[in-house]
Amino acid sequence: MTSVEIVRSPNADQVSIIAADLVADSVPSKLTAQDPTLWGPEAESEASIRLSWTTLHETSRSLLPELVALREELHAEGVDRVVLAGMGGSSLAPEVITRTAGVPLVVLDTTDPAQVADALAGDLERTVIVVSSKSGGTVETDSHRRIFEKAFTDAGIDAASRIVVVTDPGSPLQQASEAAGYRKVFLADPHVGGRYSALTAFGLVPSYLAGANVEALLDEAAEEAKVLAEDSVDNPAVVLAAVFGAAHAHGAEKIVFADTGSGIVGFGDWAEQLIAESTGKHGTGLLPVVVEGPGAPGFVDARSDATTVAIGPATGSAHLAVEGKLGAQFLLWEYATALVGRVLGINPFDQPDVEAAKKASRALLDAPAVAASTPSFVDGPVEGHGTGWAQRKVNTVAEALAALVEVAPDHGYISVQAYLDRIDDASFELLRAEIAKRTHLQTTFGWGPRFLHSTGQYHKGGHQNGVFIQITGESGDDLEVPGRPYTLAQLQLAQALGDGQVLVEHGRPVLRLHLEDRIAGLAQLVEAVQEDGS
Known part of the structure; x- marks a missing residue:
């Protein structure tokens, strides 16, 4: 499970008030029950189809047998190099998962010709590409798929056998992939938005094929879920939402992330999308600032417009210190972001701009x-x-x-x-x-x-x-x-x-x-x- 330590808070009284309000309204338990009314009438329609992430630690386990079978098949054919073509929620979580696990994954979330050419220059005989797009129409990902499909064919490799797809049911990519006879098409839960999809097929498929233990991630999230459902001021998601909400009310609309020895590699990059895209709308929101370490400019000298967060043990410059395993951290920050959306009065599930x-x-x-x-x-x-x-x-x-x-x-x-x-x-x-x-x-x-x-x-x-x-x-x-x-x-x-x-x-x-x-x-x-x- 995770722990959240408030090292120092200039708005302690307001933090307590916000936390008490969230608990009095039973917001954590209602969120766990996937109540779409928590963010007001205007958000209800969107929220009603965006809350399945609260149970992914249970529902995503059905993927495991298929993943085991696919990886065994690929390895039997000498295919053990995994390239991921995906953007945003389709690439950020797998990159954190595999880097933390210390297993190789080539992540293509770029349109830079040299970076794509370097990925192509790897051993194609050993390569499978995972093409991930929720909408099925992401221009960068579609470009990568086209380029790799041609490269496989030009090398005399059956391209269809080397392309694995992750997408939402009914997307254009599903239809095109099935028509083309691609190796495997995984359909993700359509009731999960991209930035909340770390524990869906988007996060788990490329990570498992690359060699990460994704079952352990689900176990970590399952243990954390018990705490996050509690209507308690000690609920770590309530603590985070209350601190950020109180800070924002006093002009601190930035959250500065520094890793202080968490053992998780690149977590700030994943949290950056989750928080910025969920809260940054209608002229308000929280801006994540990912820095190089606890001694970096912006963290060690943060002013009144920022809240500093240590991912790992507390440091002298941190307002908050958050510790826990990766699967638990994924779920904690998703809960906290949804809760702070309620505090700020915005819909944390749309992206209007x-x-x-x-x-x-x-x-x-x-x-x-x-x-x-x-x-x-x-x-x-x-x-x-x-x-x-x-x-x-x-x-x-x-x-x-x-x-x-x-x-x-x-x-x-x-x-x-x-x-x-x-x-x-x-x-x-x-x-x-x-x-x-x-x-x-x-x-x-x-x-x-x-x-x-x-x-x-x-x-x-x-x-x-x-x-x-x-x-x-x-x-x-x-x-x-x-x-x-x-x-x-x-x-x-x-x-x-x-x-x-x-x-x-x-x-x-x-x-x-x-x-x-x-x-x-x-x-x-x-x-x-x-x-x-x-």
Whole structure:
């Protein structure tokens, strides 16, 4: 089971009041009973088809015999390399599960040509690809499926025998997969939203095929479920919801996550989507900020606009410390997020602003000439775009970054969004800490388009106090998407420009830095951030 320790709380009286109200209204037990009325009449229709995650520790066990049989069949054929094509809820949980278990899983949640090419360069003779999409129409995942299907065929491998699908019943992907005779089609529970799907087929199928013990996850969640159903102020989900609700009421709308030795790898990335997409709407919500460790900028020096959470043992800078095994943590944070939705007065199961960026991206793909723009400035290997929000003329990256910080609201945040290869270009992540240290603003870092299926909802629907740095870059060898009129590089750029366009429509400042050379561009960016005026 999990434990939640309140290390320090500046709003202790209000925390107690919120917790008592949740218990008096029997919210935990009603949530366990899948009561859709908990979030008000406007949310009831959506909630009525989104609450099956509360019993997945029981219902998902029926998957286990099928998974055992499939893995045995694949291993008998010499197939033991697993690639996962999925976005958001279809990829974040499996990545945490397999990294924590120490088993290899190649996760494709990108449109960067080089990253996809690296996945293709693995041993195809030993490879099975799991194609996961709840809607069945996710553009990134569909592109990966098409690319791998052609690669298998070109290598003389029966492509259908190497493709496993996870989707919702009745989706276009189910129909197409069955018609194509793919190896196996797993149908997930349709009454579970993507970000709550860690213990559905979306989380369990790729993780088990990669070698993780998913039965243990279900056991951990089952043990935790007993506590989470209790109408008690000691219920850990009640504690989390009360602390976050009280903090938000006092202007602390950010939650800063640092791992302090939990043994869970990458948990913050999974919690980031759950919290941001569930709460970030109608101008309110909680913004997760995932940092490098308890000594990182944004955690050790957090201001009054943030609540710091240690995943693992408590540290001196933490407001909260949450400990427990992975399966239990999944269920705890799902409960806590649903409860805090009630506290904030929002529906934690919809995502009203996600589709806007997708529509803008599709429009740019249909009219690629529109995507071209003249740089506002050129500084070495970096082109700067979209500085109309600046209060003065900028000619360099350092000047543009300084100007962006100048227009950031008090207690706002900076979002760095890198549309690059998150494996080979991983060094770009160091920009988060460098920017946070020098600006004293909470700073998030997201890989595009991965973050569009995670924090993208919050950026458009949550508190409108963010400023945005997009990083795009030239690609080397591009990849065609079979049967589609665009390449991966064109799709990647369209996604960046489309999301930037929607942010601008919301009145948010967006600075796009395009790197003509990625390595030289990173050096230029770091140097610019470290200049005194940045």
